[in-house]
Amino acid sequence: MNHYLAKSKPEETIQEHTDNLLRNYDLLQKYYPEIPVNWHFLKLACLIHDLGKMNLYFQEKVSGGKRNKKEIPHNYLSVAFVPYKKLKEEGYTKEEIQVLFQAIARHHERKIGFTEDEWSLEMKKLEQEWQGFTYDKLGEYRAYRSHFPAKYYQVTAQIFEGKTDQSMEIFIHYVLLKGLLNRIDFAASADIDVEKPNDFLETAMAEQMTAFRAKNPDADWKPLQKYMQAHQDENVIVVAETGMGKTEAGLLWLGNHKGFFTLPLRTAINAIYSRLIDSETGIIKESQTDRVGLLHSETYGQYLTHESDFDMDIEDYYTKTRQMSLPITVCTLDQLFDFVFRYAGFEPKLATLSYSKVIIDEVQMYSPDLLAYLIVGLSYIQKVGGKFTILTATLPGIIPDLLAENDVIFTRAEEDFISDRIRHSIEVVHEPINSKFIQEFYEDNRILIICNTVRVAKELYKELVDMYDAAEVHLLHSQFIKRDRSAKEDAILADGHKDSKRPCIWVATQVVEASLDIDFDILFTELSDLNGLFQRMGRCYRNRKLDVATNVYVFDEECSGVEPRGFIDKQIHENSKMMLQSCHGPVSESEKLTMINQVYSTEALKGSHYYEEVTGMIQYVKSFDTYELDKNEVRKRFRNINSVAAIPKPIHAENKEEIAGHIEIIKTKGIERKAKMKARTMLSAYMLDVPGYIYEKGSAEFIKINDYEKVIIFDCDYDEGIGLTPKDKEKENLFF
Amino acid sequence: MHIMKAIRIKLWQDLVNYKKPTSFQLKETYPLPPYSTVIGMVHTMCGFTSYHPMEISIQGKYFSKVNDLYTRYEFKNGMTYDDKRHQLKVGDYGVGRGIATAELLVDVELLLHVIPEDQDLVETIAEAFQTPVEYPSLGRREDIATIEEVKVVSVEKITAEEDLKLDQNYGAYVPISLIENEEVYFRPHAQSNVGRNDMLGTRYLLTDTYELINRGTAKAPKMFRNWLKKDVFYTTSIIISEEDKFFVDEDEKLVFLDIK
Numbered sequence: 001m002n003h004y005l006a007k008s009k010p011e012e013t014i015q016e017h018t019d020n021l022l023r024n025y026d027l028l029q030k031y032y033p034e035i036p037v038n039w040h041f042l043k044l045a046c047l048i049h050d051l052g053k054m055n056l057y058f059q060e061k062v063s064g065g066k067r068n069k070k071e072i073p074h075n076y077l078s079v080a081f082v083p084y085k086k087l088k089e090e091g092y093t094k095e096e097i098q099v100l101f102q103a104i105a106r107h108h109e110r111k112i113g114f115t116e117d118e119w120s121l122e123m124k125k126l127e128q129e130w131q132g133f134t135y136d137k138l139g140e141y142r143a144y145r146s147h148f149p150a151k152y153y154q155v156t157a158q159i160f161e162g163k164t165d166q167s168m169e170i171f172i173h174y175v176l177l178k179g180l181l182n183r184i185d186f187a188a189s190a191d192i193d194v195e196k197p198n199d200f201l202e203t204a205m206a207e208q209m210t211a212f213r214a215k216n217p218d219a220d221w222k223p224l225q226k227y228m229q230a231h232q233d234e235n236v237i238v239v240a241e242t243g244m245g246k247t248e249a250g251l252l253w254l255g256n257h258k259g260f261f262t263l264p265l266r267t268a269i270n271a272i273y274s275r276l277i278d279s280e281t282g283i284i285k286e287s288q289t290d291r292v293g294l295l296h297s298e299t300y301g302q303y304l305t306h307e308s309d310f311d312m313d314i315e316d317y318y319t320k321t322r323q324m325s326l327p328i329t330v331c332t333l334d335q336l337f338d339f340v341f342r343y344a345g346f347e348p349k350l351a352t353l354s355y356s357k358v359i360i361d362e363v364q365m366y367s368p369d370l371l372a373y374l375i376v377g378l379s380y381i382q383k384v385g386g387k388f389t390i391l392t393a394t395l396p397g398i399i400p401d402l403l404a405e406n407d408v409i410f411t412r413a414e415e416d417f418i419s420d421r422i423r424h425s426i427e428v429v430h431e432p433i434n435s436k437f438i439q440e441f442y443e444d445n446r447i448l449i450i451c452n453t454v455r456v457a458k459e460l461y462k463e464l465v466d467m468y469d470a471a472e473v474h475l476l477h478s479q480f481i482k483r484d485r486s487a488k489e490d491a492i493l494a495d496g497h498k499d500s501k502r503p504c505i506w507v508a509t510q511v512v513e514a515s516l517d518i519d520f521d522i523l524f525t526e527l528s529d530l531n532g533l534f535q536r537m538g539r540c541y542r543n544r545k546l547d548v549a550t551n552v553y554v555f556d557e558e559c560s561g562v563e564p565r566g567f568i569d570k571q572i573h574e575n576s577k578m579m580l581q582s583c584h585g586p587v588s589e590s591e592k593l594t595m596i597n598q599v600y601s602t603e604a605l606k607g608s609h610y611y612e613e614v615t616g617m618i619q620y621v622k623s624f625d626t627y628e629l630d631k632n633e634v635r636k637r638f639r640n641i642n643s644v645a646a647i648p649k650p651i652h653a654e655n656k657e658e659i660a661g662h663i664e665i666i667k668t669k670g671i672e673r674k675a676k677m678k679a680r681t682m683l684s685a686y687m688l689d690v691p692g693y694i695y696e697k698g699s700a701e702f703i704k705i706n707d708y709e710k711v712i713i714f715d716c717d718y719d720e721g722i723g724l725t726p727k728d729k730e731k732e733n734l735f736f
Numbered sequence: 737m738h739i740m741k742a743i744r745i746k747l748w749q750d751l752v753n754y755k756k757p758t759s760f761q762l763k764e765t766y767p768l769p770p771y772s773t774v775i776g777m778v779h780t781m782c783g784f785t786s787y788h789p790m791e792i793s794i795q796g797k798y799f800s801k802v803n804d805l806y807t808r809y810e811f812k813n814g815m816t817y818d819d820k821r822h823q824l825k826v827g828d829y830g831v832g833r834g835i836a837t838a839e840l841l842v843d844v845e846l847l848l849h850v851i852p853e854d855q856d857l858v859e860t861i862a863e864a865f866q867t868p869v870e871y872p873s874l875g876r877r878e879d880i881a882t883i884e885e886v887k888v889v890s891v892e893k894i895t896a897e898e899d900l901k902l903d904q905n906y907g908a909y910v911p912i913s914l915i916e917n918e919e920v921y922f923r924p925h926a927q928s929n930v931g932r933n934d935m936l937g938t939r940y941l942l943t944d945t946y947e948l949i950n951r952g953t954a955k956a957p958k959m960f961r962n963w964l965k966k967d968v969f970y971t972t973s974i975i976i977s978e979e980d981k982f983f984v985d986e987d988e989k990l991v992f993l994d995i996k
Contacts, residue, residue, distance in 0.1 A: 112926035149978035150899045150921045157924055160931045625931030 002132035020188035052077030083143035179351025198327030240417035293321035295331035354384035372617030396600030448520035452561035571608035642692035646714035795908035796846035911994035937971030
């Protein structure tokens with residue numbers, strides 16, 4: 001028998017590697033038998049996908065030789081072993097057989113850089129190897145042919161979405177088959193399980209309740225939570241006030257299924273994740289690394305901070321998380337929904353979502369482009385059989401309308417889950433935001449000031465520092481290096497804790513709007529838009545009853561950051577302003593929702609820049625053909641982030657040696673990934689995201705890490721109190 | 737399915753225009769001669785004076801395409817001669833003369849199959865091409881055609897034992913019914929991102945035959961040619977799949993026929 005390798009380091013034969021796939025195939029089928037994939041085909045695909053590696057050029061390469069220019073990627077050769085005649089006898093149609101051929105041929109997305117004649121020649125040469133290849137598991141499906149009828153397979157053909165229902169159905173078959181083959185293959189290669197079962201969540205939730213009842217015999221799930229538990233099988237959209245136990249409600253809806261919990265902000269994700277895995281109070285107290293994962297651009301760094309809590313190597317845990325093998329994953333939207341562009345290789349994501357349930361929180365926070373991705377994404381998820389719920393504190397009326405327009409079917413909960421308690425009393429001040437007005441209120445209070453732009457926040461901060469001591473006045477915005485920002489976040493959490501008594505003034509931008517669990521006494525804010533305002537109000541009297549005459553002051557004149565110079569939609573700003581004119585004194589939660597409904601209904605928004613942007617973006621995403629874009633292109637389009645991560649020059653000067661040390665570790669070959677990731681995390685603590693318009697006007701130096709990566713040192717002033725100040729004062733024009 | 741006899745004609749032309757109707761400023765060309773042009777040539781070659789029903793299959797290749805000037809004569813109903821204008825004098829009438837541009841295909845090779853409904857005509861037609869009575873042309877009258885081969889072949893619908901393809905660089909007119917019935921498959925380009933595997937070609941409505949209809953009165957007839965059109969794809973990337981049935985001639989050349 002000949003010895004054909006599938007992998008080197010460690011050496012593995014094709015048969016051994018395939019056995020690994022079959023083991024994972026069995027796991028997947030055991031945990032998720034309801035996936036509507038053709039399981040027979042999936043097994044065949046596992047068996048056949050790497051047989052093309054028998055070709056001699058590949059064997060030469062894998063045994064330590066050089067890559068031969070004539071080598072044809074093995075995925076295009078494995079098709080030689082598809083037993084199409086047998087499948088024909090079994091009654092499969094040509095469309096179904098095409099799906100199997102293509103799933104195997106394209107299990108790696110590689111450009112066809114060879115001619116058909118070259119391909120034919122290599123296919124013929126495989127016969128020689130095939131004679132000496134034995135693998136008992138192939139059984140009656142052992143087959144070889146050097147060429148196939150065009151109706152079943154052509155090397156240049158692909159399976160596309162098409163315009164008809166039938167073609168869409170075939171396409172979904174293909175996505176599931178190829179996507180799951182990829183998942184199984186990646187898992188086998190990384191030596192992890194393709195799926196870990198969710199056989200614990202319902203029990204864990206029940207235990208949680210038992211624990212509550214031990215303290216309070218009358219404890220029970222709240223109405224929202226009961227509602228979600230009762231609607232496990234439906235796609236539901238529910239509005240629920242903060243404090244109604246949305247996280248638990250989401251988990252009760254999830255039940256013992258695979259799920260993704262998406263939130264807009266990394267800080268919120270980190271907070272939920274930490275809460276879930278807390279060994280004392282968390283819902284998932286044990287074997288966390290097999291049960292719940294955290295997925296965003298800084299996963300590794302987060303795992304490092306929790307490392308001591310885990311009983312397994314974070315390297316493996318990280319791999320499991322990236323490969324979406326864990327039953328519960330808390331993640332950002334962009335980690336999941338970039339598949340909407342249907343780039344080559346998007347299939348594993350959509351295939352995974354076909355048997356998952358997606359929980360979407362705080363939907364009002366998304367910018368127009370992300371909202372568009374969300375809507376298109378949900379329509380695809382529904383097409384492949386996945387489920388979703390939108391659990392949100394406020395629901396702009398435009399969202400259900402857009403979902404319905406895009407043929408997404410969902411249940412809108414009959415009632416909103418809000419309390420009748422009153423937390424806020426508003427006074428609208430018809431002035432630009434100013435320190436004089438605020439001055440009068442600073443006695444024993446803890447004051448939070450939220451501005452629309454960094455520029456105004458800084459100005460106000462400087463004025464207030466002149467009035468009071470710098471120890472009492474603090475500033476928080478996005479232009480601090482990570483080290484300082486997390487220190488400031490800790491400080492605001494301490495000052496903002498509901499039991500804190502120390503008087504203080506915090507000046508901030510919208511970075512505090514969501515996710516930070518803080519509770520101040522008085523809020524002063526510029527008007528951005530109604531949604532933003534209510535989010536900001538959530539940082540004041542977060543969970544207490546109104547006990548003063550006024551606790552929210554809204555300044556509605558000359559607000560910064562409004563179009564055309566800023567990011568706030570002019571029409572929405574105007575509408576919000578109009579709405580607030582009639583608003584004076586205490587507002588209840590249901591009044592807030594009514595106002596939101598009016599300002600963000602489709603009718604009110606039609607014609608606004610915002611509405612055009614969302615609908616335009618939906619059209620734009622849909623306008624791409626399947627496989628028109630490649631993955632890197634999509635990454636660029638999807639992130640659409642106009643900022644540059646850089647180290648401010650003064651910070652670099654202060655920490656020159658440490659920074660050089662970290663870069664050295666990242667550069668050095670042979671150091672294990674964990675150490676490198678640690679160094680990266682440490683390095684990024686010195687960085688901040690410089691907005692594009694500031695970066696372009698400034699100058700920078702570079703430290704090269706390798707051919708693809710460099711560390712940027714941005715020439716600017718930096719102060720731990722104020723943050724970044726660009727060199728050219730004239731051109732400063734900051735919005736976030 | 738019975739076996740049909742066909743006359744297979746291989747032609748060569750150096751610079752030729754198969755004019756698209758309604759193209760004037762630039763006289764555009766089809767990539768292959770349309771059906772009516774081929775039918776007309778066969779009838780002229782044979783000296784037929786009335787229509788003899790026939791099925792035609794057209795395939796071929798050309799090397800490139802160039803634009804060239806030609807002399808254009810402009811006629812207008814009742815235009816009288818005016819010696820101040822750039823005209824030719826034809827009796828009392830004036831005919832405009834100027835230049836325009838024509839698209840020309842370069843180094844054209846054609847493979848035509850002609851299947852007369854009346855199979856007794858096969859020999860007559862073959863004879864007419866083997867010993868032409870005058871110079872054969874296809875396209876404009878000046879587009880001389882060199883006859884490279886004339887062969888009487890049998891055409892039959894057979895089940896392909898291997899995938900069948902056109903000759904290298906060949907294109908063909910494929911009747912739309914063959915595509916709709918999935919009798920032919922397209923071969924997508926390797927880096928193609930058009931999002932589909934079929935309908936990869938150019939769709940044309942080509943003139944085929946015509947009926948004369950009278951739009952005047954019985955006394956003062958005004959006869960018009962009412963063209964019947966054929967809906968086809970011009971494509972270079974087709975393939976007949978193994979296992980499928982298709983019309984081929986005895987030398988395994990594909991024959992594109994719009995018949996059951």
